[in-house]
Amino acid sequence: MSEFRLNPRYIQKFDSEDLKDHSFFPINKNEDGKLIIASVGKNKHDLEYIQSTTKLQTGLNSIVYQIEESSFNREFKLIGNGIYHRFITVERGKKITPRGEIFAVISNKGGVGKTTISIELSYQFHRMGLKTLLVDMDLGNADISNKLREYPPNTLYDFFSKTHTLNDLTIKLNLGMYFIPGESGEFKLANMTWSQKQRFFREITKISSNYDVVLLDLGAGISRDVIDFSLLADEAVIVTTPKDFISGYAAGKAAFSRFIEIQAKKLDDDSDEEVIFSPWYVLNQVSNYQQGIDYFKTIKTTSNNHINLQSSFKFVPGYLGSVLYDREMVDSAYNSQKILGNRYPNSEMARSILKIANGLMRVKNELKLQNKSSGLKRFARILGLAKKEDSI
Numbered sequence: 001m002s003e004f005r006l007n008p009r010y011i012q013k014f015d016s017e018d019l020k021d022h023s024f025f026p027i028n029k030n031e032d033g034k035l036i037i038a039s040v041g042k043n044k045h046d047l048e049y050i051q052s053t054t055k056l057q058t059g060l061n062s063i064v065y066q067i068e069e070s071s072f073n074r075e076f077k078l079i080g081n082g083i084y085h086r087f088i089t090v091e092r093g094k095k096i097t098p099r100g101e102i103f104a105v106i107s108n109k110g111g112v113g114k115t116t117i118s119i120e121l122s123y124q125f126h127r128m129g130l131k132t133l134l135v136d137m138d139l140g141n142a143d144i145s146n147k148l149r150e151y152p153p154n155t156l157y158d159f160f161s162k163t164h165t166l167n168d169l170t171i172k173l174n175l176g177m178y179f180i181p182g183e184s185g186e187f188k189l190a191n192m193t194w195s196q197k198q199r200f201f202r203e204i205t206k207i208s209s210n211y212d213v214v215l216l217d218l219g220a221g222i223s224r225d226v227i228d229f230s231l232l233a234d235e236a237v238i239v240t241t242p243k244d245f246i247s248g249y250a251a252g253k254a255a256f257s258r259f260i261e262i263q264a265k266k267l268d269d270d271s272d273e274e275v276i277f278s279p280w281y282v283l284n285q286v287s288n289y290q291q292g293i294d295y296f297k298t299i300k301t302t303s304n305n306h307i308n309l310q311s312s313f314k315f316v317p318g319y320l321g322s323v324l325y326d327r328e329m330v331d332s333a334y335n336s337q338k339i340l341g342n343r344y345p346n347s348e349m350a351r352s353i354l355k356i357a358n359g360l361m362r363v364k365n366e367l368k369l370q371n372k373s374s375g376l377k378r379f380a381r382i383l384g385l386a387k388k389e390d391s392i
């Protein structure tokens with residue numbers, strides 16, 4: 001089993017109508033330099049056609065894996081909207097399946113808004129048409145349950161006690177997202193062994209093929225466990241505020257140190273490969289958007305001046321956006337048994353969270369792609385989606 005993230009630059013090389021008519025799309029290059037193709041068809045003619053078209057359009061040899069027709073149709077739509085999943089290939093039977101992105105939300109300090117941002121983000125993902133799983137990894141204080149007033153009988157505690165699978169624990173919320181609750185009480189996610197963490201991640205990765213997005217709210221602090229979970233996820237999101245931005249920087253730095261420790265074991269001693277760690281930052285509770293940008297710039301400059309000087313490991317934080325401080329609105333939404341996204345769907349706050357959700361689902365070179373007028377835009381137009389970028 002291997003995993004590949006769809007790289008849109010290959011899609012641009014094909015005629016999108018051709019892809020649609022012949023039910024295939026390129027994913028990415030494998031380590032042998034072959035282009036991995038997902039295809040619905042399985043007869044010899046389909047294969048021959050795909051392989052010769054691929055060679056013609058990209059100059060690359062290809063290797064074709066079979067994707068379920070329903071997955072193909074769904075992924076094709078998502079690609080038109082600029083959403084590029086990861087795909088898992090299975091050599092036996094040459095099958096390929098998409099899987100959802102796993103995001104971990106962390107912070108150094110408590111009370112910066114991780115849980116609020118996780119809930120609101122998951123709701124915006126749902127509004128974008130993405131099947132979303134929200135996981136409350138705060139096992140001492142099941143705060144998502146508190147905020148949503150949802151207390152399902154079984155929690156992650158039952159997963160770690162090996163009595164339940166993650167699927168057993170998953171419920172569908174009225175808001176539309178799926179939810180795995182955390183536990184309130186004495187149980188802490190402390191001192192878990194690496195293998196317990198890996199077991200959780202194996203399971204989460206397995207069930208991520210049923211979702212487009214999996215969001216982990218990791219609870220306060222940056223214990224070894226929290227950091228490890230954030231590194232096992234596809235992307236780490238660090239929430240910080242103007243008041244706490246130094247600890248926001250510290251959270252990134254702590255994750256980076258652990259990242260180096262883990263990566264260093266994988267690299268040869270004489271490797272001069274540059275290894276980059278890129279967590280995302282969200283500035284919450286800002287008084288205006290410029291303030292968010294300014295604080296992020298400070299974090300970035302500080303990283304460059306203090307941690308990126310010599311090492312071949314680089315810390316390159318990305319900026320996702322900021323959310324305004326509005327106590328009254330947050331309280332009013334949550335006190336009326338709702339959340340901000342559905343109580344005030346058109347508010348500035350909800351819009352800024354939607355923007356962050358959009359940002360998170362995009363590949364990093366998306367801006368470059370958008371400047372090229374052909375490719376994806378044309379692809380989106382064919383699918384009739386070009387104007388719906390922000391509300392799929």
Ligand SMILES: Nc1ncnc2c1ncn2[C@@H]1O[C@H](COP(=O)(O)OP(=O)(O)OP(=O)(O)O)[C@@H](O)[C@H]1O
Nearest residue numbers: 110111112113114115116220285324325326327330
């Ligand atoms: N942008 C915002 N404007 C106003 N209030 C906010 C905002 N974001 C969060 N809050 C409030 O701040 C408090 C802390 O938020 P939240 O519980 O989401 O933080 P947290 O980081 O998850 O905390 P913990 O560390 O306890 O898990 C809550 O009362 C929440 O309503």
Ligand SMILES: [Mg+2]
Nearest residue numbers: 114115143219
């Ligand atoms: Mg919380």
